[in-house]
Amino acid sequence: xxAHSDSGRxxxxxxxxxxxxxxxxxLAARIPYIHGPTPPxxxxxxxxxxxxxxxxxxxxxxxxxxxxxxxxxxMEPLVVDILLSxxxxxxxxxxxxxxxxxxxxxxxxxxxLHSPAETSSNSFLVKRTYKKSxxxxxxxxxxxxxxxxxxxxxxxxxxxQSYNHDLTYRVSSFAEPFSRKEEAxxxxxxFAPVETQSGQLAVSVQYRPSLSQxxxxxxxxxxxxxxxxxxxxxxADPMRAFPSSPSERAGTxxxxxxxxxxxxxxxxxxxxxxxxxxxxxRPHSWTGGPSEVPSNRAQHPNxxxxxxxxxxxxxxxxxxxxxxxxxxxxxxxxxxxxxxxQSPLRSETAPVSIPQSGSSKxxxxxxxxxxDPTRNFLPPPSPRSAxxxxxxxxxxxxxxxxxxxxxxxxxxxxxxxxxxxxxxDGRDDSGRFxxxxxxxxxxxxxxxxxxxxxxxxxxxxxxPFAVDDVDSSDSQARSNxxxxxxxxxxxxxxxKSQDAAVGVLVHMLRTAAxxxxxxxxxxxxxxxxxxxxxxxxxxxxxxxxxxxxLEELQSYKSIKEMLLSQSKGKLH
Amino acid sequence: MNCEVCELKELVVEQFEIxxxxxxxxxxxxxxxxxxxxxxxxxxxxxxxxxxxxxGVPEVEKEIEEKITEFxxxxxxxxxxxxxxxxxxxxxxxxxQPAWFSxxxxxxxxxxxxINLQITNQRVNMKPNQTKVGFDPGEKLSSLEExxxxxxxxxxxxxxxxxxIKFVNEKMDHLPHIxxxxxxxxxxxxxxxxxxxxSSLDMLKRMLQTGHQTTLx
Numbered sequence: 001x002x003a004h005s006d007s008g009r010x011x012x013x014x015x016x017x018x019x020x021x022x023x024x025x026x027l028a029a030r031i032p033y034i035h036g037p038t039p040p041x042x043x044x045x046x047x048x049x050x051x052x053x054x055x056x057x058x059x060x061x062x063x064x065x066x067x068x069x070x071x072x073x074x075m076e077p078l079v080v081d082i083l084l085s086x087x088x089x090x091x092x093x094x095x096x097x098x099x100x101x102x103x104x105x106x107x108x109x110x111x112x113l114h115s116p117a118e119t120s121s122n123s124f125l126v127k128r129t130y131k132k133s134x135x136x137x138x139x140x141x142x143x144x145x146x147x148x149x150x151x152x153x154x155x156x157x158x159x160x161q162s163y164n165h166d167l168t169y170r171v172s173s174f175a176e177p178f179s180r181k182e183e184a185x186x187x188x189x190x191f192a193p194v195e196t197q198s199g200q201l202a203v204s205v206q207y208r209p210s211l212s213q214x215x216x217x218x219x220x221x222x223x224x225x226x227x228x229x230x231x232x233x234x235x236a237d238p239m240r241a242f243p244s245s246p247s248e249r250a251g252t253x254x255x256x257x258x259x260x261x262x263x264x265x266x267x268x269x270x271x272x273x274x275x276x277x278x279x280x281x282r283p284h285s286w287t288g289g290p291s292e293v294p295s296n297r298a299q300h301p302n303x304x305x306x307x308x309x310x311x312x313x314x315x316x317x318x319x320x321x322x323x324x325x326x327x328x329x330x331x332x333x334x335x336x337x338x339x340x341x342q343s344p345l346r347s348e349t350a351p352v353s354i355p356q357s358g359s360s361k362x363x364x365x366x367x368x369x370x371x372d373p374t375r376n377f378l379p380p381p382s383p384r385s386a387x388x389x390x391x392x393x394x395x396x397x398x399x400x401x402x403x404x405x406x407x408x409x410x411x412x413x414x415x416x417x418x419x420x421x422x423x424x425d426g427r428d429d430s431g432r433f434x435x436x437x438x439x440x441x442x443x444x445x446x447x448x449x450x451x452x453x454x455x456x457x458x459x460x461x462x463x464p465f466a467v468d469d470v471d472s473s474d475s476q477a478r479s480n481x482x483x484x485x486x487x488x489x490x491x492x493x494x495x496k497s498q499d500a501a502v503g504v505l506v507h508m509l510r511t512a513a514x515x516x517x518x519x520x521x522x523x524x525x526x527x528x529x530x531x532x533x534x535x536x537x538x539x540x541x542x543x544x545x546x547x548x549x550l551e552e553l554q555s556y557k558s559i560k561e562m563l564l565s566q567s568k569g570k571l572h
Numbered sequence: 573m574n575c576e577v578c579e580l581k582e583l584v585v586e587q588f589e590i591x592x593x594x595x596x597x598x599x600x601x602x603x604x605x606x607x608x609x610x611x612x613x614x615x616x617x618x619x620x621x622x623x624x625x626x627x628g629v630p631e632v633e634k635e636i637e638e639k640i641t642e643f644x645x646x647x648x649x650x651x652x653x654x655x656x657x658x659x660x661x662x663x664x665x666x667x668x669q670p671a672w673f674s675x676x677x678x679x680x681x682x683x684x685x686x687i688n689l690q691i692t693n694q695r696v697n698m699k700p701n702q703t704k705v706g707f708d709p710g711e712k713l714s715s716l717e718e719x720x721x722x723x724x725x726x727x728x729x730x731x732x733x734x735x736x737i738k739f740v741n742e743k744m745d746h747l748p749h750i751x752x753x754x755x756x757x758x759x760x761x762x763x764x765x766x767x768x769x770x771s772s773l774d775m776l777k778r779m780l781q782t783g784h785q786t787t788l789x
Contacts, residue, residue: 055611145623192741
């Protein structure tokens with residue numbers, strides 16, 4: 001970019017550019033969304049930015065051709081009225097909150113500038129004029145941020161709510177005088193004039209010291225609008241990837257923030273509420289582009305033909321109730337799963353890590369972090385073993401895996417993927433539930449039981465009966481039949497269809513009469529089962545294959561029948 | 573060239589408010605004196621309903637933060653003294669006739685800003701919204717007093733900023749020539765923390781005595 005020389009300007013150029021830039025600064029600091037929904041991108045300063053060494057960015061569309069707004073000739077005043085217009089009540093009049101007047105006043109006849117003969121050092125005068133204009137423009141820029149209307153502007157820009165007032169503007173070359181009463185309501189600030197060869201460049205502002213009389217507040221709900229590019233609900237389409245929101249949510253805005261304005265000067269403010277709100281670029285938002293906003297404006301019947309730019313009225317209801325989105329498209333997965341279920345038993349028992357040593361072939365499935373309830377990924381136990389306090393577990397037909405309260409970190413994620421809904425819909429015996437970012441696993445569900453997923457190769461998976469408080473090493477030590485333990489060394493890989501049988505076995509063992517003496521390990525296990533419920537099955541059963549268990553069951557049944565028949569025979 | 577001096581109105585601040593107050597004032601002054609090409613940034617004050625403007629030059633921001641930190645550190649070593657001053661000076665570097673054991677360049681100050689602070693109710697390790705019960709019953713501020721103090725301080729800071737704007741608009745003739753195609757800072761400056769016992773008048777006297785003086789025209 002070629003350097004812009006300061007010396008090649010004329011006084012008229014300076015004044016003309018000054019008025020244009022002052023207008024740009026005023027509108028950018030007072031009119032929300034003056035740049036439209038898309039903020040102008042930050043870029044290297046252009047020639048226009050170099051005027052007065054103040055880079056304000058691209059001017060708003062209304063100022064692209066300022067000849068229509070700035071009066072012809074530099075000698076006519078530029079009057080910019082900033083108005084607070086009631087939105088909900090068109091009958092209420094607009095109120096001027098600020099009036100900026102910038103003009104180049106012709107020099108007085110006695111002024112040394114009046115005589116052309118005094119302009120021998122034109123270059124010096126031009127440079128001095130330009131230097132002072134730079135400072136004057138900086139002052140205007142600063143004062144704009146100190147006046148009361150700045151607060152209103154920040155509110156209208158930063159909030160995603162719709163207020164009952166709008167900030168609009170009116171540019172003219174004639175300042176309609178205020179009445180005496182109105183004049184009394186204003187305060188006046190006048191900047192020191194800058195002497196130019198064309199006269200004195202003077203800027204002043206009349207402003208209301210307080211805007212509390214306008215009762216600026218959030219208006220009623222916005223009228224519904226048709227979303228033309230709606231892309232669906234996350235709950236309906238869980239596999240659809242939704243882009244992350246911009247990071248500039250400032251922590252204080254909901255995801256419904258909708259800036260619809262450009263940066264005033266290419267550099268957003270650093271703290272919220274900012275003058276450069278976030279541009280929310282979700283695919284199912286209604287940001288159709290800058291063109292849509294002006295069309296909305298054109299359709300609005302209450303837009304005055306003064307170049308005012310209203311904040312578009314959009315329906316934020318959907319966003320209001322949308323689930324909290326997590327920025328990462330693949331939220332940090334839990335260690336081994338996507339299950340959000342929590343065993344009710346597990347939540348009450350002390351965390352115990354079941355060691356995997358003792359038998360390298362014993363794949364003990366357990367929760368990797370039992371102390372953290374959010375890390376519990378066991379499917380819910382069978383209904384009989386469920387606690388009474390857990391309504392989901394009491395539902396014998398429940399096939400829904402309800403997310404417990406403790407799993408806060410997964411809230412948005414599960415909501416996105418509709419965990420309860422998806423599973424409730426599955427009435428089959430086998431349902432599939434998969435989560436992105438986590439290993440896929442399936443559930444096999446029968447009418448009343450929950451079985452362990454098939455994919456049990458991951459050692460972190462919890463076996464449904466491997467409940468926390470039973471230490472496998474202790475149970476193995478109590479066991480008198482070490483052979484049985486070793487025989488069931490590969491039990492962890494039981495098939496899904498046999499898991500149900502294991503459950504039945506355990507239940508029968510609980511209710512069956514003891515077949516052996518008290519030293520039998522099952523009794524200790526049984527007592528634990530009685531205490532802890534079904535979920536606290538000893539590891540003795542864990543290590544057995546389901547098929548073996550079934551066979552043993554059959555044998556026990558036969559033995560029992562035989563014994564009973566024998567006892568009956570003896571009695572008779 | 574005259575050295576224009578501007579004494580800003582004294583501000584009564586609590587220790588935790590010093591940083592934000594100094595940021596407002598120093599950045600506003602520099603924004604009006606960094607006459608090279610800048611891309612201004614609006615900064616919303618953390619403590620007040622106030623927006624000030626930074627010139628957007630990272631080096632300036634860094635230096636101001638360092639100086640403020642230095643100032644806070646110095647005043648904490650003098651808890652008994654309440655009045656403190658920060659001086660922001662703009663100067664030109666000029667060559668002077670070489671002499672034995674003297675530098676060849678000198679700083680010619682053409683503008684000085686004195687920021688006057690009165691530190692009140694120093695609560696060194698206290699967060700802005702905390703009130704330490706039992707610290708000093710005589711000086712414990714109720715919530716209403718705190719609110720009144722904050723409102724008064726905001727008004728005072730705003731007055732200071734308007735005072736700065738008025739000054740920079742009225743006093744322009746003493747400004748040196750802006751370097752062509754200047755970017756950001758156009759004039760060198762320095763921020764000094766006046767010693768506790770030294771006032772602005774003392775500083776000027778010291779300048780006159782040591783030879784770092786401006787020529788009064």
